[in-house]
Amino acid sequence: xCFALTVCLWSAAAEVxxxxxxxxxxxxxxxxxxxxxxxxRSIFSMRLKxxxxxxxxxxxxxxxxxxxxxxxxxxKLNVFPYQxxxxxDRLVFSGTGQAPIKVNSSEEMLxxxxxxxxxxxxxxxANINENVNVLEIK
Amino acid sequence: MKMLTCSRLSSYFxxxxxxxxxxxxxxxxxxxxxxxxxxxxxxKSQSESAKAPVKWVQxxxxxxxxxxxxxxxxxxxxxxxxxxxxxxxxxxxxxxxHGFVSQAYITTSDNDVFGNSDKGGSFGLTEAGLxxxxxxxxxxxxxxxxxxxxAGEGNSGMPRLDYAIFDYRLYSQEVNQFGIRVGRLKNPxxxxxxxxxxxxxxxxxxxxxxxxxxxTRNLGLSSDSVQLYGDTAVSDWGTLSTQxxxxxxxxxxxxxxxSLLGVERPGELNRQVSYIGRGIFETNDKRLRxxxxxxxxxxxxxxxKLRSPLELGPGALEFTPVIFSAQYNSERWTLxxxxxxxxxxxxxxxxxxxxxxxxxxxxxxxxxxxxRFTPKWEGFLRYDALFIDRSDxxxxxxxxxxxxxRSGLGHTRFAKDIxxxxxxNVTPAFMLRAEYHHVNxxxxxxxxxxxxxxxxxxxIDTHQYWDLFxxxxxxxx
Numbered sequence: 341x342c343f344a345l346t347v348c349l350w351s352a353a354a355e356v357x358x359x360x361x362x363x364x365x366x367x368x369x370x371x372x373x374x375x376x377x378x379x380x381r382s383i384f385s386m387r388l389k390x391x392x393x394x395x396x397x398x399x400x401x402x403x404x405x406x407x408x409x410x411x412x413x414x415x416k417l418n419v420f421p422y423q424x425x426x427x428x429d430r431l432v433f434s435g436t437g438q439a440p441i442k443v444n445s446s447e448e449m450l451x452x453x454x455x456x457x458x459x460x461x462x463x464x465x466a467n468i469n470e471n472v473n474v475l476e477i478k
Numbered sequence: 479m480k481m482l483t484c485s486r487l488s489s490y491f492x493x494x495x496x497x498x499x500x501x502x503x504x505x506x507x508x509x510x511x512x513x514x515x516x517x518x519x520x521x522k523s524q525s526e527s528a529k530a531p532v533k534w535v536q537x538x539x540x541x542x543x544x545x546x547x548x549x550x551x552x553x554x555x556x557x558x559x560x561x562x563x564x565x566x567x568x569x570x571x572x573x574x575x576h577g578f579v580s581q582a583y584i585t586t587s588d589n590d591v592f593g594n595s596d597k598g599g600s601f602g603l604t605e606a607g608l609x610x611x612x613x614x615x616x617x618x619x620x621x622x623x624x625x626x627x628x629a630g631e632g633n634s635g636m637p638r639l640d641y642a643i644f645d646y647r648l649y650s651q652e653v654n655q656f657g658i659r660v661g662r663l664k665n666p667x668x669x670x671x672x673x674x675x676x677x678x679x680x681x682x683x684x685x686x687x688x689x690x691x692x693x694t695r696n697l698g699l700s701s702d703s704v705q706l707y708g709d710t711a712v713s714d715w716g717t718l719s720t721q722x723x724x725x726x727x728x729x730x731x732x733x734x735x736x737s738l739l740g741v742e743r744p745g746e747l748n749r750q751v752s753y754i755g756r757g758i759f760e761t762n763d764k765r766l767r768x769x770x771x772x773x774x775x776x777x778x779x780x781x782x783k784l785r786s787p788l789e790l791g792p793g794a795l796e797f798t799p800v801i802f803s804a805q806y807n808s809e810r811w812t813l814x815x816x817x818x819x820x821x822x823x824x825x826x827x828x829x830x831x832x833x834x835x836x837x838x839x840x841x842x843x844x845x846x847x848x849x850r851f852t853p854k855w856e857g858f859l860r861y862d863a864l865f866i867d868r869s870d871x872x873x874x875x876x877x878x879x880x881x882x883x884r885s886g887l888g889h890t891r892f893a894k895d896i897x898x899x900x901x902x903n904v905t906p907a908f909m910l911r912a913e914y915h916h917v918n919x920x921x922x923x924x925x926x927x928x929x930x931x932x933x934x935x936x937x938i939d940t941h942q943y944w945d946l947f948x949x950x951x952x953x954x955x
Contacts, residue, residue, distance in 0.1 A: 376652070376653075378652070378653050378711060378714075378762065379652045379653060381762060382652065382653050382709075382717075387655055387709050387717075388650065388652065388653070388655065389613075389616065389617075389619075389647060389650065389655075390616045390617065390647070390650055394616055394617075395616060396572070396613065396616040398572070403906065404853075404906055405853070405906070418762065418763045419763055419764045420764075420807070420809055422850070422853075423764040423807060426679065427764070429673060429676065429678060429679045430672065430673055430679065432574075432576050432609070432611070433576070433578075433607070433609065433623070433672070433673040433675075433676045433679060434641070434664045434666075434672035434673055435609065435611065435621040435622070435623055435641040435642075435643045435645075435663070435664065436621075436643070436645065436659070436664075436672075436707075437611075437619070438572065438574050438611050438613070438619070439574065439576070
């Protein structure tokens, strides 16, 4: 029964990500299962700082030059990586916000998302496992 | 006369060529070192991306294994270990620490900018900052920055508290946020003011001086205030970010006094309640940004009992600039323009015919194009114009008011600056750049770096047409 349910959920999830090679992922403790693209952009712009239940959002990114970071910026968020960088710099150096936390590899991203409460980031599909939740972006 | 000009010109050229040569040599050496450093990094990142897609981390013992792998395979240096610790999430309250340090070398044909730049150049501009931010509660952020700026006579390099902010998010619902900030805040005006000391966030070494005056920067930079802010979604087009603050401006410094009252006076400028506000609309793709900022600055002069020829009466003045900003961003181009109108009103209590009832409206604007040849190489081109009095653009009316003492000084009432520059992002954390300005006018020169003769009230040694060349290296984390 449990196995069947898992398989069923798995195939449903697979359908959602049929067209892309990467996903937006969150820590399993995050209640949100879907998010609007505007909310997602607001999160990666470091403006939206809390999930709907009031807990902290913690944003993880790869370096500006990383291929996945560039693809997520352009395709999912519809902004250029240099624009995100200048948005974050403005927040950090004016004292009005914080920068996302930089990780150095997909493994580190997976580990951080899996273990950090409220974490959100992105991963190649090949790197995703059941320790993180895949977020559906509408 | 002609001979004189020629010889002067040629000596200027030979000296700038010499300095250019030295500058390029310095750039080359620094560049070579950082490229070396970068090459050391490269194999690491290649191996990461190569192994990333194939590896499937086992679910049950994931955290331990992943961190261990990260530690053993990367062998980071001391600096990166420290930085990693600084920016890791494992510390309480999501503490983040960031900072920057920049050094510029500036040489001018005439006139002094940030030190004695016209006698062979100077390393007079050094900027460094260190900030920390903390989120003890999901809705609460505390942050503070200490800044040191060594720039000519106006800034000694003495570290000062740049901002210290208590920021509480009152309302947060998806794309709509409202909150309050209390403390010493950066003044939100124009696109660049809040981060003007951070070389990485500026389009050039010298910001367009018509709007971002460096001579009154201490006044413009930050103030003790209470500020309400909000981000609201505008239909499906974008986000409107607004800030409104009640402030006590920081006027107790030499630069501000000399700019507002001609020279340093024996008495002091008082801090009076002032207002500041800004709205920036940004489309969802951040391609188009449109802003309007306004300041209503009040200050008054507090004379001493000293009987000095420089002493004034207890006058008050109002400065109420409005700035319109527009920017278009594409993958390679960023086009930016800002326009400011700057009314000054002095009241009748200064006991000085020069200041009593003085009213004039300044005007400033610039057009700027930045182009990213590659992510590492960028260039910019800008035209920047300042008019101290928009109804007297060449200063001739001002000269006519007092022809004897002001003859030939019309150029102190405007400045038109054409600038071109190049930037090399050697690594994400290290940047080098160079730029050249040709300026007609001395309207934004600092009075402290280019003093006036107190007997004649004339600048001692300034020239209408001049050139500026600068290089800068900057590091941030």
